Amino acid sequence: MTDNTPVLEIEDLSVVYASRDGFVKAVEDVNLVVHKHEIVGLIGESGSGKSTMAYAVMRLLKGDAIVTKGSIRILGQDVYTLSRRELRKFRWTQMAMVFQSAMSALNPVLSVENQIVDTLLAHKPGMSKRAALERSEELMDLVRIDRKYLKSYPHELSGGMRQRVVIAIAIALNPALVIMDEPTTALDVVVQRTILDEIQRIQDQAGFAILFVSHDFSLVAELADRVAIMYAGRLVEVAPSRLLNLGDVHHPYTEGLLRAIPELTGDHVTIQGIKGHPPDLVNLPSGCAFHPRCPSAVDVCRVARPVATHVGDKLIECHLFRREEAVEHGSGSAG
């Protein structure tokens, strides 16, 4: 059950990387709201800016990244006005992140128990060791790993179990928002499916909001309440998952993604991809960045950037939709 309290509010966010070739426009003019209890999927091809956006929210961007404009608020608190000390406290207690590689998120020389207990005690100085141990057991139950593995070291666990431990640590302090950046991409398909079921079940119980980042369209559509489609650093469409059907109107890029999902027609599997390649983020195409690949492009697409427009419950950034309906920024929520 989602309610309308915003947990994450991203407003007009742009992030560039200073590179030898020029500025890489990794995230541009992004507006997105994630509500309490909501799962929002962030989808896009590799290199479209998803991780940059996720790291920007956590204020974990690397040194060569520059937030050129915009703001990020979590439960009303601007993440970029926090002092370093406040930020350290804010992470894990209000926002947590699960990365693609569980192995790199875990400390190889600490037992599972010690890692969970350390995280708890580091952020809750008043907590007793005993309460931390009890919470560790509770968390193992929550992610459905036998408590006996509390004594194990990361290398003694399977990939799926390691990722469950990482999830347990992320939710240990009941954050309002958990960002998951391709959390199952490194796992095999069967394990991936069970972890997704677990994420859904745990989220249902614990009630945090999730921003779930993935390049896998069908996976996210199934898990998320809403999806945000990223192309060349911009959100070209934000839509409720239930409206992700080919019969509905969509951004031409979303349409291409929908067509690329393997379709079972009798015993044939047809896959129709999107022609061409994602653009160079240093030298973006003029107008709409998708126009060189867009089957519906018209003259205006080459010269002017489209404005996000409400189309029913969706927000679409495309000239094909009437300009009079164009909305001002700040309404990334299409719900």
Ligand SMILES: Nc1ncnc2c1ncn2[C@@H]1O[C@H](COP(=O)(O)OP(=O)(O)O)[C@@H](O)[C@H]1O
């Ligand atoms: N440290 C960096 N320096 C320069 N460019 C970078 C850096 N990190 C990422 N990029 C570029 O920013 C763009 C977005 O990357 P990323 O956010 O990782 O995309 P995604 O997560 O969607 O694959 C890509 O073009 C990538 O090459």
Ligand SMILES: [Mg+2]
């Ligand atoms: Mg990424």
